[in-house]
Amino acid sequence: MLKPSATNSKSMDEIVALCKRRGFVYPASEIYGGINGFWDYGPLGVALKNNIRDDWWRNLVECPPLDADGNPLQIVGLDSAIIQNPNAWVASGHVGGFSDPMVDCHATKSRYRLDHVMVYRPREGTDVHPSYAFMEGQPDSIAKKLKKATRGRDVSELFEVVALEDLTVADYAMIVGPDTKEQGTLTEPKQFNLMFQTTVGATGGPENVAYLRPETAQGIFLSYKNVLDTMRVRMPFGIAQIGKAFRNEVTPRNFIFRSREFEQMEMEWFCHPDESEHWFSYWKQQRMQWWQSLGVESNNLTLRDHEQDELSHYSDATSDIEYCYPFTAPAFGELEGIAHRGCFDLTQHQKHSKQKLEYFDQQRNERYIPHVIEPASGLTRGVLALLCEAYTHDDQRPSKMYMKFHPRMAPIKAAVFPLVNKDGMPEVAQKLHLELRSRFTIEFDAKQSIGKRYARMDEAGTPYCFTIDGDTLNDQTVTVRHRDTLQQERIGIDHVSEFMTKNILV
Numbered sequence: 427m428l429k430p431s432a433t434n435s436k437s438m439d440e441i442v443a444l445c446k447r448r449g450f451v452y453p454a455s456e457i458y459g460g461i462n463g464f465w466d467y468g469p470l471g472v473a474l475k476n477n478i479r480d481d482w483w484r485n486l487v488e489c490p491p492l493d494a495d496g497n498p499l500q501i502v503g504l505d506s507a508i509i510q511n512p513n514a515w516v517a518s519g520h521v522g523g524f525s526d527p528m529v530d531c532h533a534t535k536s537r538y539r540l541d542h543v544m545v546y547r548p549r550e551g552t553d554v555h556p557s558y559a560f561m562e563g564q565p566d567s568i569a570k571k572l573k574k575a576t577r578g579r580d581v582s583e584l585f586e587v588v589a590l591e592d593l594t595v596a597d598y599a600m601i602v603g604p605d606t607k608e609q610g611t612l613t614e615p616k617q618f619n620l621m622f623q624t625t626v627g628a629t630g631g632p633e634n635v636a637y638l639r640p641e642t643a644q645g646i647f648l649s650y651k652n653v654l655d656t657m658r659v660r661m662p663f664g665i666a667q668i669g670k671a672f673r674n675e676v677t678p679r680n681f682i683f684r685s686r687e688f689e690q691m692e693m694e695w696f697c698h699p700d701e702s703e704h705w706f707s708y709w710k711q712q713r714m715q716w717w718q719s720l721g722v723e724s725n726n727l728t729l730r731d732h733e734q735d736e737l738s739h740y741s742d743a744t745s746d747i748e749y750c751y752p753f754t755a756p757a758f759g760e761l762e763g764i765a766h767r768g769c770f771d772l773t774q775h776q777k778h779s780k781q782k783l784e785y786f787d788q789q790r791n792e793r794y795i796p797h798v799i800e801p802a803s804g805l806t807r808g809v810l811a812l813l814c815e816a817y818t819h820d821d822q823r824p825s826k827m828y829m830k831f832h833p834r835m836a837p838i839k840a841a842v843f844p845l846v847n848k849d850g851m852p853e854v855a856q857k858l859h860l861e862l863r864s865r866f867t868i869e870f871d872a873k874q875s876i877g878k879r880y881a882r883m884d885e886a887g888t889p890y891c892f893t894i895d896g897d898t899l900n901d902q903t904v905t906v907r908h909r910d911t912l913q914q915e916r917i918g919i920d921h922v923s924e925f926m927t928k929n930i931l932v
């Protein structure tokens with residue numbers, strides 16, 4: 427059953443516009459007309475992204491969770507190369523299998539990922555025809571075509587919605603493609619490899635082809651032996667890595683949800699095969715709690731176990747943590763996958779590299795290839811989830827909305843304003859700014875009316891604004907404005923730093 431969600435009523439168009447206006451996310455190469463599937467993170471966007479990244483790293487590598495006996499788990503960090511020996515991608519199955527089935531449209535030359543296309547198919551016994559295809563989540567894009575076909579009658583009585591992948595190729599002749607008015611223009615599905623290719627070295631040529639990594643995980647398996655040999659790690663232990671990944675996605679869409687260059691935060695947890703089920707449950711629970719600790723409402727998160735036929739080639743079991751994005755609502759879309767990878771990867775790399783990757787467990791006096799549990803999340807997809815979660819309508823404010831970030835995630839933690847840019851106020855404000863900025867990201871702003879400055883900070887999601895006014899010079903107090911309640915109170919200027927420690931580092 428679907429849970430009620432707080433993000434349902436939010437508009438993606440408004441969120442995308444805010445991201446551009448306030449410097450969270452810009453289209454890449456915009457002055458050249460952009461490039462589909464690539465995005466630049468602006469000053470506020472990179473700050474938000476770094477906050478998520480740093481929290482993940484702290485939560486796993488620097489201050490890892492505890493085991494059932496109350497002892498901290500052992501997790502070490504890694505930053506592996508984006509380009510690796512191409513044989514690694516043969517072993518991992520990406521050269522042979524990392525592909526999506528796709529259909530092309532003869533008429534428009536558009537290409538669609540098969541599992542992203544849905545179809546309005548006439549119900550039996552009705553007089554309507556043909557079928558109309560649309561991109562999953564975007565039924566409005568064919569509203570006009572349907573209106574014409576139904577001549578004002580109820581669409582759901584005349585048509586049923588089915589997935590294109592559930593139809594046979596013979597049915598395609600009856601289908602009008604998502605972006606055309608003709609029927610029968612869709613081709614039969616073909617496999618398309620998602621890895622970006624490049625050549626290494628000056629000579630080029632097919633023998634020098636290499637790939638940009640489509641996931642950070644494989645770099646961890648490639649360094650597994652070195653970590654074992656050089657660090658004092660023992661089973662069970664984890665290796666964590668954050669970095670860029672590249673996939674030549676057929677249909678990049680939904681803003682930064684599915685892009686061609688993105689960032690991942692992945693951890694491979696190595697353990698004895700007998701303990702893998704225990705750790706699989708453990709990590710599912712830990713990861714849900716972590717997303718909630720960033721201020722994501724539990725109503726907007728769900729944990730979904732994959733059906734047997736959905737599992738990837740490497741996985742014994744997978745659960746996704748899903749978020750209710752405005753474009754999936756009331757349904758949920760993937761935010762993080764937690765996969766039980768068994769011993770697939772290390773076995774493959776052992777076979778292809780001919781290097782022994784077994785572990786000798788002294789406590790058990792046993793040699794084995796460890797099993798792996800992998801919590802794999804999208805950092806940039808996490809940015810999107812936090813942006814959607816924070817976006818809050820409020821007609822009381824000049825900005826009509828504010829970004830309700832968890833204080834720890836807010837790109838700017840506080841702003842310091844002199845009420846007017848004279849009478850000694852700027853000097854006092856600047857002094858406070860300099861005092862705070864060594865510990866927090868602080869904005870100093872002396873321009874425009876105070877109302878406009880508050881409105882800018884509401885759009886940036888800054889939890890607190892400190893204003894220095896005439897009274898400050900007499901009684902050493904400042905006004906604190908609380909973003910969420912709009913409440914204002916006065917506190918001593920000497921207590922601002924302590925106030926920040928108490929309210930931001932929560």
Ligand code: ATP
Binds near residue numbers: 684689803804
């Ligand atoms: P999907 O089924 O949506 O293509 P996936 O299951 O292949 O995704 P994984 O390989 O499990 O994704 O990658 C782990 C995480 O990386 C995902 O949960 C997601 O947050 C993120 N991710 C994957 N592909 C993209 C992308 N193209 N753009 C942004 N983030 C992505």
